[in-house]
Amino acid sequence: MTELSSGQLDIAEASLDSKVFLQGVAGTGKTAAGIARLQYLLDQGVQAENILVLVPQRALGLPYAQAVQEQSGTQMIDFLTIGGLARRMVDLYWPLIAEEAGFAQPNEPPIFLTLETAQYYMARIVEPKFEHGVFESVSIPSYRLYSQVIDNLDKAAGVGFPHTEIAARLRPADLEDPGKARVFYDVQSCANEFREYCLAHNLLDFSLQLEVFLEHLWSPGTLCQEYLIRQYTHTIVDNLEEKVPVAHDMLLEWLPSFSSALLIYDQEAGNRRFLGADPDSALRLSESCHEDIEFTESFVMGSELTSFSESLRYIVLQGEAHPPKKWPAMHELETILPYQHHVYFPAMLDWVVNEIRMLVHDQGVSPGEIAVLAPYLSDSLRYSLVERLNNQEISVSTHRPSRSLSEEPVIECLINLAKLAHLGWGYKPTRQEITFMLMQAVGELDLVRAQLLAEHVYGERDGALEAFESISAEIQERVTYQVGERYERLRNWLRDYMATEEEELDFFLSSLFGEVLSQPGFGFHEDYNAGQLTANLIESVQKFRWIAGDILEESERTLGQEYIHMVEQGVIAAQYIGSWTTAQDESVLIAPAYTFLMRNQPVDYQFWLNIGSTDWYQRLYQPLTHPEVLSRRWPEGRKWTMEDEEQYARESMARLTVGLVRRCRKAIYLGLSELNEAGYEMTGDLQKALNSILKRAPRGTL
């Protein structure tokens, strides 16, 4: 075991029939104690297969898995999320419960929906209603509308109220706006219809997986519950506060059956509240444990950062927190909070990169100890930073889980080729799209020659590609014969394909990739990133086919056509998890602040960008749902007021910023610019809070 404090050792070596509730703020060594506990259990001869490690997302289970691997050559730990557990059990015990849970086809297997396929089915239900004026007063893109109705269903399942009560809970909170009553009525009817559709077709979105598991499998005397209780005799639950209330309910019932339990609770967290996490609900479990232990000493922050974090929390919460034990002095702030004023955003980025360069190249700091964080990470910001850092020969890894697959040039190229090969679907790429497609597909082709080629071979009206030899010799020469030869290979391949029976879209893409695009000379050859992106797209199409294929057989649209339609609507291929989500050890991490928080790995240095932005605290605009009003905390029928909104914003900002400080060992660099990325002036509440802390120390404002 690595060096542990006596408190951690006590937790790790607690008796094999102990039930411990361990709480503390981030950085106090709770997870390390959890890992040590796991190792201790194994040392004591408990089999790994009998230990259930529950985490809010899989990445947070990896330290536990690694510890087991190091400790024991022969065991593997089951680390699960509540959603993962529910899905696994529903899949296995489906034949027992399908009928009683109301599924119309109990003799057919269940179909588990991913988020994007759930959105697809929601789109099928909602889209036809648009022409009848449904949601006409809501001005958000349709894909966000679908996802918010789904979010309501997930909230109902996670909080534990019937999905038919969504509107009844949302409506009273928003009484001011009479138009909203109609909107909530529409939300409810779409949610109901979606649920009925799922039951009729054996589809299980996340909410239904959870409900079916809890209502039909997690009941006393069921084969499934007996199996789970027999299987898992010890548990370690980390980040209990990030789980939904029904997960806490289940653990409350399960707790007496475990021989031992360690429940770890991060105070001041609850970063997934917007997904239904409920820290207050989690605290109920402390009463069912034998011991409630609190860790208070930070293993991460020094005393200056500790004072700063306390001050920040106090200021942001406007006094609704303990005052700091000590306000940080100016000379301390200068060390832990370096900053420089800039008017323009690019100048601020240059400063950030220069500071990183000095840390890495002059002071020998490992790039893995640096994180550049912003509340929202736009593509252009990500690109600017990556480019600047790469110019300084500093490696970078970026993390932006919500990045859209369909916006990638490689994917646009593939989609346009699919359109060209299936003109019957009714999509004709523009000449500009063909230009970019050619640049990607036909290797070594610059923009000028791609434009020239597209102009002479592509007919926008009929969507046909003409032969290279049909264009004038002069143009051929300018484009080059080498390019012409590759273009012809691509064109012939498409022509041959079009002469045969239409294939499924994923098979079409796979063949096109393998037989042309990744062949020597073509754009994707030896391009590992293009391979990964194409694989992501193909997987998305394949899942779509497996899940929607049967139902679409009755439709006029082919599966490929429907897929492209949904991509254009932003419903699918909108998110993906790629290899870039795994931060490399030796590179600077560029990530949205929340992502960094949930990754839960402290670094020595942080750079905060867009300090003046309101994104540090403002709620995402979600007119069709509400994380607080649908929570268990919210009193029935109470109105959501402006004061509530402000309070919510303050709490969010305190959680986020203090959470970041607690994950920093040495210093936080503040990237300050008067104008933001888009050129607008910005002075948000975070900037004001930081100013206020600086003002309390002698000298200086931001």
Next chain:
Amino acid sequence: MTLPSDLIFSQTSLQDLVDCRRRFQLRHLEQLAWPAIESEPVLENEKRMRAGSQFHKLAHQYVLGLPVDRLTALAGEGQLADWWLAFLQSGLVDQPGQKYPERLLSCTIAGHRLVAKYDLLLKSDGDKWVIYDWKTGRYTPKRETLERRMQTIIYPLVLVEAGHVLNEGNAVLPSQIEMNYWYAEDPGTTISFPYSDEQYTRDRAYIENTIEELKLLREEDFPLTTEKRRCEYCVYRSLCGRGEAAGTGDYEEIAELLEPSEEVEIDFEQLAEVEF
């Protein structure tokens, strides 16, 4: 070359290593996604693989004690139903003893984790440990082909190394183990391999040497296979300059390709990555 510390060996990766070093490098060291067609006819192969997965699940559910009539109803009609009926008729899983369905075991060899996922481990009342592997491919391979497959080597080996976790801390001896392949398309045939101390010693040394040799390789020591037929059924053929279209036909050689993947399944928690 230093291998990544988290590199986990399995029958699939070691089979790749002995079949083609370059494939091992691309697939397991670089983890390169290269989504070309593996083998034709692609739709038919996919159907078989999906049916194979469903069959494995039914077998798992049966061992867990779910009612057979409901499982039979789920098997529906057609290929899957035929396999299922043959499976029930075989009575293999009705034998008395302790059963471990879909069980993952792992051990450490040459400093690396080696895993095996068993369709069914049966500890019979006579203290025998029988490994069952359900095969749903089109052809039953020859015994000699099967004998050389990494799966036949690794599954009993891992059970000896790690079986004590299922055996109240007592070692599982090679002489107690038998490895069985059961073919759903050819249900009368179970190909069985008894195990012994000698075999275990030989296999262990072989796997250890294979991994140790791998550690000595440099990046440029991962040549393309000389058996070019393999490339017809390999997604990396465009990278290696080994042709364009995927191979069709000779199913026996690619029988393993058409089995459902036995890699450890990772199910992503969808909520974790959602931004509503």
